Amino acid sequence: GQNIDQPTEMTATEGAIVQINCTYQTSGFNGLFWYQQHAGEAPTFLSYNVLDGLEEKGRFSSFLSRSKGYSYLLLKELQMKDSASYLCAVRDLGTALIFGKGTTLSVSS
Amino acid sequence: GAVVSQHPSWVICKSGTSVKIECRSLDFQATTMFWYRQFPKQSLMLMATSNEGSKATYEQGVEKDKFLINHASLTLSTLTVTSAHPEDSSFYICSANPGPSSYNEQFFGPGTRLTVL
Numbered sequence: 001g002q003n004i005d006q007p008t009e010m011t012a013t014e015g016a017i018v019q020i021n022c023t024y025q026t027s028g029f030n031g032l033f034w035y036q037q038h039a040g041e042a043p044t045f046l047s048y049n050v051l052d053g054l055e056e057k058g059r060f061s062s063f064l065s066r067s068k069g070y071s072y073l074l075l076k077e078l079q080m081k082d083s084a085s086y087l088c089a090v091r092d093l094g095t096a097l098i099f100g101k102g103t104t105l106s107v108s109s
Numbered sequence: 110g111a112v113v114s115q116h117p118s119w120v121i122c123k124s125g126t127s128v129k130i131e132c133r134s135l136d137f138q139a140t141t142m143f144w145y146r147q148f149p150k151q152s153l154m155l156m157a158t159s160n161e162g163s164k165a166t167y168e169q170g171v172e173k174d175k176f177l178i179n180h181a182s183l184t185l186s187t188l189t190v191t192s193a194h195p196e197d198s199s200f201y202i203c204s205a206n207p208g209p210s211s212y213n214e215q216f217f218g219p220g221t222r223l224t225v226l
Contacts, residue, residue: 033214042202042217043153087152094158095206096143097215101152 002026004100006088011106012078020073020103022088033097034062034073035087043087047073075105083107111137113205115218122193123226130188130221132203138183139205143215144176147200159186193225 004024012018024032031050035043049055049064049071061074073086085104089097112135122128132142140161145153157178158166165178177189186205190197200222204215 035217040200040220040222042220044217045214048214089153095141095215096155096158097153097204098155099145099152 002090002092002098004088004090004098006086006100006103008101009104009106011108014078014080014107014109016078017074017076018078018105020075020086020088020105022071022073022100024069024071024088024090024100026090026092026098028093029066030091030093032062032064032071033089033091034060034071035089037085037087037102039085046086078107080107080109111135111205111207111216113203113216113218115201115203115221117221118219119222119224121224121226124194125192127189127191128193128223130190130201130203130223132186132188132205132218134184134205134207134216137205137207139186139207140183142180142186142203142205144178144186144188145202145204147202147220153202156188161186190223193223195225198223198225 006022034046036046037043047062054063059076064071085102087102088100114133116131142159144156146156147153155168156171159178159180161180167173180186200220202220204217
């Protein structure tokens with residue numbers, strides 16, 4: 001079956017670093033995505049990994065280990081505006097994305 | 110990046126009525142569009158894959174006669190919720206794929222919030 005796990009909630013303070021983990025078991029694998037979603041809005045793209053390793057983009061980095069079925073999203077220099085849900089999604093054999101339940105991150109001052 | 114629009118952004122309707130939601134790719138052609146549903150504090154659940162010029166592919170548990178999908182052109186897909194009931198109240202989001210590439214990012218519309226009274 002298809003299963004994507006990530007923590008339900010996380011808290012952090014401004015300026016800190018937070019790592020959001022995601023593990024997956026899917027029929028196939030054709031890329032892993034991270035999206036940010038603010039309440040009541042559509043998801044916005046953050047990162048994409050298809051090969052093992054770290055992808056860095058500004059304050060955000062994403063890591064993938066295909067052999068372990070594991071990814072993490074790393075957020076540095078946290079800001080209040082980073083408070084949102086972070087969705088891990090896997091594209092398996094087709095082009096549709098399978099989403100995890102999302103991790104709600106609360107950033108406090 | 111590519112832009113996907115949805116209309117309406119929100120709708121309130123009475124139980125038993127039908128509601129049509131439009132999803133448009135504004136600056137690219139999309140042979141495939143996806144419809145997701147998101148209940149409060151839950152993640153996005155894929156409902157169906159909409160293919161231009163052919164029948165949609167529905168996920169297990171999604172009633173194709175209740176959620177009618179029409180992908181009549183390369184820039185427009187519609188989702189009609191027929192005989193809506195309160196349990197259909199949800200956030201409906203579409204996404205579109207700009208085309209074959211090694212990246213194949215999906216772009217999401219802003220979503221439509223449906224409330225059935």
